[in-house]
Amino acid sequence: MSNELVLVTGGSGFIGAHCILHLLEVGYHVRTTVRSLKRELEVRAMLKVGGSNPGDRLSFFAADLTAEAGWPEAVAGCDFVLHVASPLPPSLPKNENEIIIPAREGTLRVLRAARDTGVKRVVLTSSFAAIGYGQKPRNGPFNETDWTDPNGDDLMAYTKSKTLAERAAWDFIAKEGGRLELSTVNPVGVFGPVLGPDYSASILLIQRLMDGALPGCPKLNFGVVDVRDVASLHLLAMTHPAAKGERFLATAGDFMWIREMAEVLKDRMGEPARRAPTKELPNWLLRLASLRDPAIKLILPELGKVKNATNAKAVRMLGWTPRSREDALVATAESLVRLRLLKDSSKAS
Template identity: 70%
Template sequence: MSREVVLVTGGSGFTGMHSILQLLGAGYRVRTTVRSLKREADVRAMLKVGGAKTGEALSFVAADLMEDAGWSEAVAGCDFVLHVASPFPPSQPKNEDELIIPAREGTLRVLRAARDEGVKRVVLTSSFAAISYGSRSTNKIFTEENWTDLNSDHLSPYVKSKTLAERAAWDFIAREGGALELAVINPVGIFGPVLGADYSSSIQLVQRLMDGALPGCPRLFFGIVDVRDVADLHIRAMTNPAANGQRFLAVAGESMTIQQIALVLRKQLGNSARRVPTRVLPDWLVRLVSLADPAVAQFIPELGKVKNATNAKAGRLLGWTPRSNEEAIVATAESLLQLGLLRNTKKVA
């Protein structure tokens, strides 16, 4: 059993909690940051849903990406840091800096604190968003060599925030990182079992499909990966010497349309998925809806765009083998049902 200490930033988040679960299961001592210590009880309760016995192996520190306070305490005595915390809102902010500044400056705060404390390696959660935007080709298979073109039109604040934060991290390591090592994980849409009402924006797609809250399926394509596999990839990148200085795409297979996701839900969940719509919405109708709904408007440039990526590098260097798209989708819906997080459903005991 390892007695090494790992800091996981953003422990109340979807990926953060699954990372904590796996680290505790592997025998690590875990410290995690939350913006307010009032969240500790909630996080422990959600980890218990995931089967964790947290006890003294898990501790909490209050730290905010926008403030210096708390970060030196958070990293003190840590061997590794998983920097998972980053804002991902369900709708776009009025000012893009609301996302960009916390993502970039927060990443630099964590890296500085880790360097100063003598942490061995930071694993940064970036995104496929930092890889895949601005390309004019719709047939290419994206790899870790690709970067989003920040000069492209119609980039959302989220895409900019993830790209700028990851660029800033690599620049920091090159210029002033000292002995600190860095590895980066670039996940596509993260699905999988939720542990409570705190979950990622990707999960809201399945929730809204299951609730029948969507009139149909826009022609949007999603890369899919299970949150359990994302957490596993973070830990592999944390410990494997081959991961130092590398980016790793976290993607299970080919991208899927919303209609394909809907059909999986209908097939696998039967009557529980009776509200799931399966008809494709024409692009003109989605554009019309976007005029009144900013949350829809952010997806308009992506209508009909296929973006596939390969996980070959993570498999080759780290031995990573993710679950299938279908398994991730079904696990998402089943957990929402079990926890009573869907309309007209009660928590299953």
């Protein structure tokens, strides 16, 4: 195993860095792509926080999802590819194609390079966004046979981008993939230990709850999974013979309301979570606030909607055993305290 080489695209991201950590821990050599090689020190610093000093077992290549340059070189000689990188702009794009085109074309670039250089299998980091949106309300949980309707009402550009990128990946494999194999991992909201100040929107929610930056909890319901379990599922999807040609939902259990998340934090974290609100905000108040804040407008279509998803397939086929939802949320909060990323973290730690 130690002689096998794995490329992780987007190594500076939250999921990408944890995938690198997990691969190194079990003995792989790892290569990662970053948009600029200036980020190597930053990525190595994140890995150090995660307890790893890989030295020359980790190498860096510059490649961008929006350009061909660098991808053939980054993929050459690799046994497997974890394609984790995905464009997520810091603000709302004026045109949804600003995020859809790089996601879809970037995925195809990686798959073409992997096919042409003899990679065995690519694991694509997709999302629950490609499974559970743009459809009529339902009682049962979503599973891997479900697909988001990209033409559905009120879909965010990010949701469309993940759906269209994954669709394009499966189409590519079916029509021109050759011997290349594909699996996808579709996480819900990803939480868990933060390795540095650059993290995902789900972590920002916990930070804002802990900081008391929210006057109350929006009536939003979504899934929770620990980033370390997302990384372990990527490895299972990469190596397990049964994972070829399959999608796997990464969720730790039933979906939760934000109010329930705040209650877990207050119960398990004590003093550092004293500011977390546990009152639910009425939907009309958020609709009013959205007139002044475009970011709030994004969540309006999901207010009050109950959704769920099942991890039964990953558990049954691959033996995946995720941590509990509560432990994932607490690990997030503990890391924010430890890295002093909260307003009061100097006192709290």
